Amino acid sequence: MSYEPNYNDPRVQTRISRAINFCEKYLNETTTQWLSTRWIDHRDNFGCSKNQLSRYLRETLLIVADDSFNRFTGKTKTYRLNLNGLDQLRARLCVIQQTTYSVVHLDNRLQNELKSGDFEYKESSSRLYHPLQNFKRAAKHEVLAQAGYLYNYDIECAAPTLLHQYAQQLGMDEYLFTLRRYINDRAAIRAQIALEAEVPERTIKRIINGLFQGAHISTHSTTIAYQELNGDPAKIEFLKQHEFITALRADIKTLWEYIRPQLSRRTRVDKNGHTRTLPISGKQKTALYRDLERVVLSSVREYLDETNNQYFLEHDGWATQREVDTTALIKHIQISTGYEIKIDSSCNTTNNI
Numbered sequence: 001m002s003y004e005p006n007y008n009d010p011r012v013q014t015r016i017s018r019a020i021n022f023c024e025k026y027l028n029e030t031t032t033q034w035l036s037t038r039w040i041d042h043r044d045n046f047g048c049s050k051n052q053l054s055r056y057l058r059e060t061l062l063i064v065a066d067d068s069f070n071r072f073t074g075k076t077k078t079y080r081l082n083l084n085g086l087d088q089l090r091a092r093l094c095v096i097q098q099t100t101y102s103v104v105h106l107d108n109r110l111q112n113e114l115k116s117g118d119f120e121y122k123e124s125s126s127r128l129y130h131p132l133q134n135f136k137r138a139a140k141h142e143v144l145a146q147a148g149y150l151y152n153y154d155i156e157c158a159a160p161t162l163l164h165q166y167a168q169q170l171g172m173d174e175y176l177f178t179l180r181r182y183i184n185d186r187a188a189i190r191a192q193i194a195l196e197a198e199v200p201e202r203t204i205k206r207i208i209n210g211l212f213q214g215a216h217i218s219t220h221s222t223t224i225a226y227q228e229l230n231g232d233p234a235k236i237e238f239l240k241q242h243e244f245i246t247a248l249r250a251d252i253k254t255l256w257e258y259i260r261p262q263l264s265r266r267t268r269v270d271k272n273g274h275t276r277t278l279p280i281s282g283k284q285k286t287a288l289y290r291d292l293e294r295v296v297l298s299s300v301r302e303y304l305d306e307t308n309n310q311y312f313l314e315h316d317g318w319a320t321q322r323e324v325d326t327t328a329l330i331k332h333i334q335i336s337t338g339y340e341i342k343i344d345s346s347c348n349t350t351n352n353i
Contacts, residue, residue: 019057025135027081032065036076060085114147117310126290145348154317156342162292172258179251214282299336
């Protein structure tokens with residue numbers, strides 16, 4: 001690349017800093033992230049792609065993992081972080097500015113929310129959304145810990161647990177051996193399948209989570225399995241035929257047979273004028289899970305308010321300023337919602353960041 005930024009120009013330093021900050025909040029070198037052109041082009045991120053410096057930063061910091069997109073469905077390209085490019089830019093900037101580089105920069109609104117504890121969420125599809133949720137895990141935990149939110153909690157195996165118990169509430173009395181085994185020993189199971197398939201454990205986790213919400217293991221380019229496995233037909237077929245996953249898919253099918261009557265069914269008139277009832281879509285299944293997740297999170301929120309414990313909410317998790325009595329919280333959730341959950345917990349300290 002023939003272009004070289006003028007690092008002595010304060011405007012160039014500002015633009016580079018914003019691009020680095022964007023990457024440190026949202027991207028890493030191993031997992032992919034959907035990014036829209038509009039988001040990348042924002043003046044607080046990389047800036048307009050017509051600008052030479054902005055184009056340079058894209059080529060230096062971003063690796064395109066999947067360049068397919070669909071403006072009609074909203075599907076965007078996916079990217080990974082070019083860690084070497086990040087390190088080079090950060091080093092050049094530190095030399096010019098004769099300073100060490102701060103890990104994450106926050107806008108004034110987020111700084112104020114962290115100080116006040118009054119987070120402004122936007123609601124969509126039964127979920128509460130906040131910009132901080134989009135930060136990659138390490139950056140998010142750093143920001144929260146520095147603001148005093150040291151304790152992190154998640155619902156263990158949220159989707160399988162809640163969907164399974166919901167089906168039981170609807171009258172399912174069949175013992176789903178494979179599904180229960182997954183709920184109780186999911187980490188070891190995912191690790192074993194990942195080893196056999198020669199893929200990262202997080203890939204298996206995402207594929208299995210997708211199965212609970214209507215996803216299929218297929219070579220079709222729109223499926224989670226295809227995207228996670230980079231379209232590798234051998235690995236897709238291996239997982240499709242895997243003994244444990246086959247048994248788990250059968251249990252998931254049984255689970256949804258009990259839930260299906262509770263969901264509204266769409267119809268379509270065919271070319272012969274006959275009205276056909278359409279299958280339950282993956283979108284409907286996801287919507288139901290999010291409804292269940294929200295019921296539990298609302299109960300969590302109620303408990304934290306009652307105990308005067310300041311918190312930041314995520315979809316199936318939360319961070320707090322004081323340690324939570326998880327035994328009491330689990331009992332509160334069971335009484336108020338009927339769901340019996342388990343909670344994962346961890347503690348961050350600013351000394352470990």
